[in-house]
Amino acid sequence: MAVATIDVAGLGKAYRAGRGTPVWVLQEVTLRVAEGTILGLLGPNGAGKTTLIKILAGLLRPDSGSGTVLGTDLLHRPAAIRARVSLVAPTVDVGLDNNLTVLQNLAFWAPIYGLRGPAARARIADVLDQLGLSEKADSWPMHISAGQRQRLALARALLARNPLVFLDEPTNKLDPDGVRAVRAMIADLNTTYGVTVVLTTHVMEEAEELCGEIALLRAGRLIAHRPATELTRSLGLTRPITLTVRPAIATGASPPAGWQAGLAQLPGVVTVAPPTPAVAPDSVTCVAQSADLRATMPALVGWVRASRLALVSVQAAPVTLTDVFRVLAGDPVAGAPR
């Protein structure tokens, strides 16, 4: 079994407002993340993602539970953990000084992270280049876009090449180019340097692209933690297949009634809706719900031929993390496409 970078059990955290009753924002979180993993930490707002990240980074002490991060005891040696992790907060401008240029900002932080001399200069040039900020090196933070400032914050955090990086909504507010650059950098950190990444995001597409494992938090509880591909298959969610067909030999008439009965017999098909006339001449459209597109689609093609029908069009999309998120987290807003 791979070495666990994060191995915690029963983590909980309660916040107190004044003398009021403590509110548990995180409860019984047990999580094991192998070295070299990119873990997507998903959940609706207020699910406890940032609290969990701060606990794992050694910035917050849990009120229950225990475990290790990078092999170091989370409860007793948080300082040793902090010295070996990087964290990028979702808020733009964190750690940036508007009176220093982009380059000067990084040059300021380099010695704070223990870098010096040529090694510091090389690392700064490296992160600027990777995040597409080289041309902005002499610009003031207030003269670059919010997305570029977010990348600068990321560059600052990545000056220290730590084996574990926490990214709290790292592509928040970025334009498409910025999103691509940051995602490429995350992937590069992972593949080139073996960095373990824990990433929170509301963008399911991002989680699907980057994350090998997904953990879902809801109301402070970890409700799922599996490989991304397994998670999408595990819930038995169905996806619609929109099929438009016409008779293989033009007869001037629609396919005969009842033609779709055989469709319901195909592997993975759960339900078939009644057909409706299609825009194309002599054609009808039918929507079938499949629980297993990989099994249904090849069988569907064979069935169309055997039924002496011509395929006008077929549309199908696999179950995505968005679907999983909606079902598990119960958040219809999450997963909105970018």
Next chain:
Amino acid sequence: MTRATEQQQGGIGGFVRACTATARLEYRNLRYYPVNLLLTAAQELTAVGVWYFVARFLAARAGEAVSDYGGNYLAYVVVGVLLNQIGLTALNSPFTTVSEAFWDKRLETYRLAVHGIWANLLGRLAWQVGFSTVLQGVAYAGLLAAGGISVAGSLPWGVLAITFVLFLIANAGLGIAGASLFFLLEVKSGQDPITWAYRYLVQLASGLYIPVALLPGWLHAVGGLLPQTYGLTAVRALVLTGAGLESPLVQAGLTGLTVAAGLCGAGGGGLFALALRRAEGQGGMGVVV
């Protein structure tokens, strides 16, 4: 694959470099707005200017009260105010530093660096105290030229330097204790009660303006608790009379200051570490409570 297994460099050298970086940042931020630099300098010099003016009127009749320090009341007040201004800088700097870092959302970022928070605290403190010391030194030179005050013919520089360092440690320690209330009492703006109370107690009971001998007995007891009392006693004796370690005033001042520096330095550091742990156990350092 190149494994990312670096660990941030600890050690004294790394800490000093980190402190230097934060000190330079403080300087650059002031330099970025030259008017701020000038205003900071003006504010630093205002107190000594005002008290130089006031003490000139009192000097003729108050000389006898400060005979232990050479009998020049104007010089007595000027040296005291100059030294106290430097002490106040060390006193106020930690709370301001923590408060600014918190509101600028930098505190957690500093916390994730191996020396971050302490380097920021002490680096800024070093710059501000250095800047204040230079300004007060220039002010003293200027007032010497203006007339009315004097300085001993030969100064015991070594003892003076040790006294000055102990004085700074005591004040910085109190300041750091005050900064810890940012988390311990959730004092998130204004001024913390420790440094606020200390500033007024110093004016009242340390002999800053009025020789301790003239104060009522109960104020003597209060003054005995203040590091400033010992610092002012020793430095005035050293600078105004040229006395060395053999002087009872210097001995008393230095002894009291050593104890105060030890207690305030260790106490402030311990309290601040406790405050950081408390913050981590509650809402963290990046949350407005």
